[in-house]
Amino acid sequence: MNQLEAKVLHYRTSGQIILCEFETFGSEVTAVILDSPGELAYLKEGNSLNILFKETEVIIATGEIGQLSLNNRFSGRITSMEKGEIFTSLSIDFGTGITSVITTKSVNRLGLAVGTEVTALVKANEIAIGRRD
Amino acid sequence: MIEIDVVKRIKTASGEVDMHAKVDIEKGGFCSLFGKSGAGKTTVMRLLAGLTDPDDGIIKISGKTWYDKKNRINVPVNKRKCGFVFQDYALFPNMTVRRNIEYASVNKSNVDMLIDMVGMTELKDRKPATLSGGQRQRVALARALAAEPEILLLDEPFAALDADMRNTLQNELKTIHDKLGVTTILVSHDKGEVFKLTDKVYVMDDGVITKVGSPEEVFTDNTISGKFKFTGRVLKVEKADCLYILTLSIGAEVGHVVATHSEAHDLSAGDRVLVYTKAFNPSVRKI
Numbered sequence: 001m002n003q004l005e006a007k008v009l010h011y012r013t014s015g016q017i018i019l020c021e022f023e024t025f026g027s028e029v030t031a032v033i034l035d036s037p038g039e040l041a042y043l044k045e046g047n048s049l050n051i052l053f054k055e056t057e058v059i060i061a062t063g064e065i066g067q068l069s070l071n072n073r074f075s076g077r078i079t080s081m082e083k084g085e086i087f088t089s090l091s092i093d094f095g096t097g098i099t100s101v102i103t104t105k106s107v108n109r110l111g112l113a114v115g116t117e118v119t120a121l122v123k124a125n126e127i128a129i130g131r132r133d
Numbered sequence: 134m135i136e137i138d139v140v141k142r143i144k145t146a147s148g149e150v151d152m153h154a155k156v157d158i159e160k161g162g163f164c165s166l167f168g169k170s171g172a173g174k175t176t177v178m179r180l181l182a183g184l185t186d187p188d189d190g191i192i193k194i195s196g197k198t199w200y201d202k203k204n205r206i207n208v209p210v211n212k213r214k215c216g217f218v219f220q221d222y223a224l225f226p227n228m229t230v231r232r233n234i235e236y237a238s239v240n241k242s243n244v245d246m247l248i249d250m251v252g253m254t255e256l257k258d259r260k261p262a263t264l265s266g267g268q269r270q271r272v273a274l275a276r277a278l279a280a281e282p283e284i285l286l287l288d289e290p291f292a293a294l295d296a297d298m299r300n301t302l303q304n305e306l307k308t309i310h311d312k313l314g315v316t317t318i319l320v321s322h323d324k325g326e327v328f329k330l331t332d333k334v335y336v337m338d339d340g341v342i343t344k345v346g347s348p349e350e351v352f353t354d355n356t357i358s359g360k361f362k363f364t365g366r367v368l369k370v371e372k373a374d375c376l377y378i379l380t381l382s383i384g385a386e387v388g389h390v391v392a393t394h395s396e397a398h399d400l401s402a403g404d405r406v407l408v409y410t411k412a413f414n415p416s417v418r419k420i
Contacts, residue, residue, distance in 0.1 A: 001396055034360045034412040043358075052357065055393045056376075084374035089394065101376065101393060125413040130357040 002058070002098045005132065006051045008044060013037060020129070022051060025095035030071040031127035042131045050130040058100035059121040060090065062110050072122040074098060078114050083107065092120050134160055135284060135316055139180050139190035139200070145171045145339055151188075152176055152340030158333070160195060161314040165327045167351075168337035174320040177337075178286045181318070182217060183210040194283050216277030216285040216315070220292050223273065224261040230272050231257040238279035247275040250309055267298040274306065278315065285317040291326070303329050304403065324352055328405045362409035370400050383408060 006022035006029060013019070016036060020043065022029040029051060033040075042049050059070070076094030088107045090100045100120055112118070137156040142149055152173040158164050166174040179185040181192060183199070186207065192200040199208045224233050230253055235244050248257050251271040261269055270290060277285060287306075291299040307330055310317055321327050327334050328348040336344040336351060344351050349364050365383035377397035379390045390408065392400075400406065 001393070032413070033358050035358050040358055055395075056391065082375045084376075087374045087376055089375045099393065099395065125411055128358055128409070128411055 001052050001054055003050050003052050003130070004096060004098070005048055006129075008047050008049065010045055011037065011043065018043070019124075022049075024051060027072075027074050027094065029122075029127065030124045031129060032124045033127075033129060040129070043129065048132055050132050052128045052130055053122050053126050055089065055099045055101040057122060057126040058098065058102075060100055060102055060106070060110065060112070061119045061121060062112070062116065065119060068121070070121045071124050072127070074120040074122075076118065076120065078112060078116045078118060081107070081112070081114060088112075090118075092118060094120070134158070134193075134195065136191065136193045137177070137181065139177075139187035139192065141176060141180065141185070141187045143173055143176050143340055145173065147339055150340040154180075154335075154337070154342060156318075156335055156342075158316055158318070160316055162333065163310055163317045163319070163331045164333040164335065165319040165321050165331040165348075166335050166337055167321055167324070167327050169322065172337040173340040174337050175288055176340075178217075178288050178318070178320060181213075181284065181286060182215045183208065183213045197283075214280070214283040216280055216282030218270070218273045218277050218285075218287045218290045220289045224269060224276070226261055229258050229260055230264070233261070233272055234276045234279050237276045239281045244279060247279055250312070251275045251305065265298075266294050267302060270294065270302060271305075274309070278309070278313065282315060285315045287317065287319045289320055289322070292323075299326075300401075306330060324348075325404075328352070357407070357409060359409045360412040361415060362407060365406055365408050367400050367402055367404045367406055369402060370397055379406075381406065381408060 004024045006024035009021040009023055011018050011020040016034055018033045018035060018037060020031050020033065031051060037043050074094040076092045078090050079093045080091045082089040083104055086104060087101050088104045092098050092100060098120060135158040137154060139154055141152045143152045154177045166177055168174055180187050187200065189202045198206050199213055200206060228236065231248065234247060235241060238244050248254055251274055253271050256268060291302050303326060319331055332347060334348050334351050335342050363383045365381040367379060368382055369380040371378045377392045379392050379397060381388055381390060
């Protein structure tokens with residue numbers, strides 16, 4: 001699980017769905033969450049909390065990105081790779097470290113190596129939030 | 134049934150406070166007192182054992198009153214049937230393992246059974262100085278149980294041991310508790326230990342109990358958002374490629390989860406885990 005410290009910028013709700021905007025290490029992040037703000041005492045503007053997302057949900061792009069619905073983009077550099085038969089685990093530094101697990105086939109197709117500049121993309125509904133303690 | 138409702142003025146990191154502990158445990162239960170050092174956890178243990186007197190309150194163990202301020206009842210330390218295991222072993226150095234246990238025992242015929250239960254049969258003629266930390270804690274536990282206590286008090290018993298040994302002894306303690314059913318209170322600041330061993334946890338902060346409930350209720354609520362989260366137990370951890378496949382039992386069902394190194398590296402069979410996903414992910418279908 002990727003876990004990053006993030007600051008709550010603002011949020012709005014529609015029924016039980018909350019759309020939150022965060023700032024984490026210079027990048028803006030959007031998350032949609034099913035909950036009520038009343039139950040999440042730590043969801044307050046200006047508060048620090050954790051954003052969490054699974055490594056296997058982190059998409060990797062190289063070069064210019066065309067029009068994409070994805071909000072969450074972290075531009076960084078690959079710092080290490082663990083290549084398996086089917087999957088490869090990539091560590092990416094964009095100010096802090098995140099991990100992405102994609103297929104080795106894609107790693108080869110994109111020609112990824114340590115040092116490659118990439119953009120890591122995460123869908124807003126894949127991001128969970130957690131209290132920092 | 135154990136009922137504790139005591140008040141005592143204690144010194145904490147933030148000055149003098151009135152410690153107030155109200156704890157109820159079912160007979161045969163296993164509960165924990167969790168909190169930072171200086172929160173008052175050990176004071177509760179000392180009050181129970183009779184090593185310190187409360188300023189007010191009552192302590193009742195299985196219908197017997199050990200302390201009652203109003204009715205001036207205060208059963209002395211040696212009459213309270215408490216078993217104690219501390220972080221430092223406090224074994225008699227001049228006695229063998231067997232003698233240490235025998236010395237405390239109510240029923241001599243149980244000594245060998247207890248030695249066997251804590252896995253010390255091979256080492257029963259050794260003296261404490263020749264034993265490892267984990268082995269000494271096994272002896273300390275057997276000795277505490279030999280006195281056939283009404284209540285077993287464990288104060289950070291495994292805190293000085295390395296992670297592997299701590300894990301082993303936690304598993305053994307769980308088995309022994311399930312077998313003997315001695316009402317037990319554990320003082321701990323290790324969440325994993327609280328989850329693994331106890332069915333009820335009292336969180337103490339500055340002398341006051343701030344939360345009570347099952348470890349799931351106390352520790353997992355609200356720490357991670359999500360409407361789709363369950364607690365489960367790890368049955369198996371298998372490496373697959375650069376990932377791990379976890380076999381988990383959740384309720385009556387068994388399922389599999391793909392986990393990454395960061396999630397799986399410290400997991401082993403028997404561990405309790407929180408399983409969660411965003412409410413957007415699961416698909417449903419009428420059956």
